[in-house]
Amino acid sequence: MTSADPAPLTDSLLQERAHHDRCRAALAAMVDGAQEQVVVGEDVSASGADAEVLGHHLRSQAKHMRELPEGPLFFGRLDHAEGAGEHAGQSYHIGRLRISERPTLPPLVVDWRAPVSRAFYQAGARDPQGVANRRRFGWAPGSKGDSADLTGFEDEHLAQGESRVSDIVAREIERPRVGPMRDIAATIQPEQDDLVRGDLGQSVCVQGAPGTGKTAVGLHRAAYLLYTHPQRVRRGGLLILGPNRTFLSYISEVLPALGETGVRQSTLEEEIARHPVKAVDSGAAAALKHDARMAEVLRRALYARVSNVGVEAVEIPDGSYRWRVPAGELVRIVEGVRAEEPPYGTGRERVRSRVVRAVQLQAERRAGPQTGAWVQRISRARAITAYVDAVWPRVRPEEVVAQLLCEPDALSTAADGLLDADEQRALLWDKPPRSWKSARWSAADLVLLDEVAGLVEHPEGYGHVVVDEAQDLSPMECRAIARRVPFGSLTVLGDLAQGTAPWAARSWETSLRHLGKPEAVVVPLTTGFRVPAAVVTLANRLLERLDVDVPPGRSLRGDGELRVRAATGEVTAEVVDAVRDALRGEGSVGVVAADADVERVRAALEAGGVPTAGPEELGARVTVVPASVVKGLEYDHVVAVEPAAIAEAEPRGLHRLYVVLTRAVSRLEVVHGRPLPF
Incomplete structure (x- = not known):
């Protein structure tokens, strides 16, 4: 747990900030090194193909390094116990990518996907997995990676059987949702x-x-x-x-x-x-x-074009000689290819190649082995092409x-x-x-x-x-x-x-x-880690009416709010009041309505002095969203407008309403003038 003594806590925090500065310098060197490799690689003498492959790899690597987003370089640390196998006594900072000062030196930060990092997510008091202490770091919201933004940390002494619900994890999960989805x-x-x-x-x-x-x-x-x-x-x-x-x-x-x-x-x-x-x-x-x-309808329609009806023998000129493939053999070729069920285009070429092979066997019996050029010339013969087009058309x-x-x-x-x-x-x-x-x-x-x-x-x-x-x-x-x-x-x-x-x-x-x-x-x-328990409870009531067999959800979040507003007058007026109330808090506000009502709701908000945006404008404070496109999105505060209209708008409207009700990560406000369908 976090130390109760402010002096050692301050010293440890300063040490962690210093380590982050070291990581930042190492990352900058890695970026510069990747660009330097591009310059050196372009001067390497090699074949054209090798140089092109090497150059593409190095340029891609350099571009990847330059495009890394800003932010804290680590979020956790593992301290392994003595006698814990190959990692005994070692400490590893865990972050989103591996950072090292030189490839041959131990990393300053271990990638979260590395095998050694798995204990950060899986270890617990009952199964420490060799971890003596797990540390989680707290960063200021929206940090671009300045070391001063490292505000604190939590320690779990797993080897001592210590376990706790992390406040840092809880704050991160509950942090207001503005802009694109976070990792x-x-x-x-x-x-x-x-x-x-x-x-x-x-x-x-x-x-x-x-x-x-x-x-x-x-x-x-x-x-x-x-x-x-x-x-x-x-x-x-x-x-x-x-x-x-x-x-x-x-x-x-x-x-x-x-x-x-x-x-x-x-x-x-x-x-x-x-x-x-x-x-x-x-x-x-x-x-x-x-x-x-x-x-199956489409398969039948496609292969109905394949036909042996009216097939006659094919004669292929070859200099002064003419090769002849009997009609019966041509029919057997098509039937044999169809039985193999290849892709239609592949089947067409198999028919051609087998007709050519039939001609080739005749030619070899008469004059011995034929060259590759001869085979290609025969395969392009007009008679064979005409036959293939007739029985297996493009x-x-x-x-x-x-x-x-x-x-x-x-x-x-x-x-x-x-x-x-x-x-x-x-x-x-x-x-x-x-x-x-x-x-x-x-x-x-x-x-x-x-x-x-x-x-x-x-x-x-x-x-x-x-x-x-x-x-x-x-x-x-x-x-x-x-x-x-x-x-x-x-x-x-x-x-x-x-x-x-x-x-x-x-x-x-x-x-x-x-x-x-x-x-x-x-x-x-x-x-659930995102939707508060009050919202999940309401959604589970609706889930009972849906024609699917899925287990009900549950939430680890005891926070969050649910409010139901019954409009006594115009519903849009009540929506404006609900949005104004929501704007007194932090985070994004999503106003979700049946598609046919979206413009009316947006107009009411604009007339009420509330600027709005569409769902494609990420980062907006107030977004008006048609119910048909809200799936997968999330907002801190959701105002669900007239659930009955959402439910009636399409055959599976109750399922759509279920989606709408579960988009809130902090507060859900249901505004209605008609009876609720749940």
Whole structure:
């Protein structure tokens, strides 16, 4: 614990500040050294390719060092007991990246992801793991890393059986939320640490109740994998998938703060965007296009283009001689390739190569081995190309999807036994375009196009993908992700209770099957560190009415406030008063309303002299947020406007309301003029 004697406390604090100054100087030298390596590397004599690879590596390293964000360089310290194995008697400062004065010297700061750092998160009085003392450092809020901002520390003498709830951790968790999401490297809890340090080859699904830090766990897991398996992960690529750009902006600073830059952060719509979205589907059409049955409909439609009907023998001129492949052999070639079920584009080339091989065998029986140039010339013969185009034609995904959505007969054939007549009518375009080139594609159409594109040719995959808000993925969207990680692993993050899309998952087992990872372990996180207990209790009352089987959340935070305001007059007037009250406290204020009410609420606040911003303006004091985009965001004080309107705005409106009620990290104020739906 913190020393009660001010003299030794002051001496220790001064020593820690001096150590931080030493670390700051060492980090500056590391940055300068990285730039110096670039200059030296550019002068190294090597082959062009070697020099280019070396130069890219050194420049990337220097850029990474220059872009490190400002802030304290360590947040903890481990003092190991004598006789504690290889670390006996050693002390290690724990921070967001490794800092050393020279590579050959012991580090001044150990990276939080290093194996020795794990005890900082896992050790306790019952299992000290060789740690005599664990120290946590307190820094002034918003510190840029000035040593004077180190204000104190807490010690836990684990070897003596001492254990305590850390005030520093509590203050950090409860610190006002303004601006982008922060990393949690200093406050990771043991159950979160287990997930963060999971094996690269293991896919995991985190069912996280509100405020349990599932998003932070996923991002820290990404940083851990990049640190532990740098070559494997960077070679395969790492992708962070979020539900929308607002959410990605909110989390954008977490990985750079942990020392990892250059990680692709995207939405699924961006990953599959072959065309801009210019059309909007009806609810029925969108739901069908996201239905898993569409995968088989599309497969049938694509392979309906492969046909042996009317196949005749092919004759290939070769100088003064003509080779002939009988029709029966050509039919067997196509049937054999189809039975192998390769990607459509690969199948087309296999048909070509096997016809060429049939000709080559004839030529070798007549004149002996043929050269590679001869094989290439035969493979380009017009007769063979014409045959391949006839039996296994080239095709664009747009042609397949447009034909299905334009031609009732084509759709009926492909959907036979899968979709009934009403469903087929719902899928057909009301005003078919003249051709696929002039088609106006909807967001759901992009999912269909990606499915067909994946059947034609497998997309380039990633080594690891982190998928957040995964409960809202449709089966077809899950399949799009599965195609991008066929040999890699997934970290799936979500909460079934927060599923708001019409096709939202009801069980993780189904979603994981569509994601291609049925063996993934589902791990529940139920202990909240962000949402206060009063808010969690209210949300759990609503959870009982939702059609999902998830454990209720609980909160470790006894602080926080919940207030319900019943408007006697205009609801917007009560909202203005609630926001003014909130502005007397610290932190951000999020005013969340049904999408149709947002402009009316914003106008009332502006008329009342309260400046507002939209959700994309991070760091604003008062933000007016449509309920449809609030998922994943958090505010110190949330004013939830007319819950009944939010619940009625969409088919899964109660789930949306559940999301809205759990965005507050300090205070929740519910303003209503109509009866509450909970």
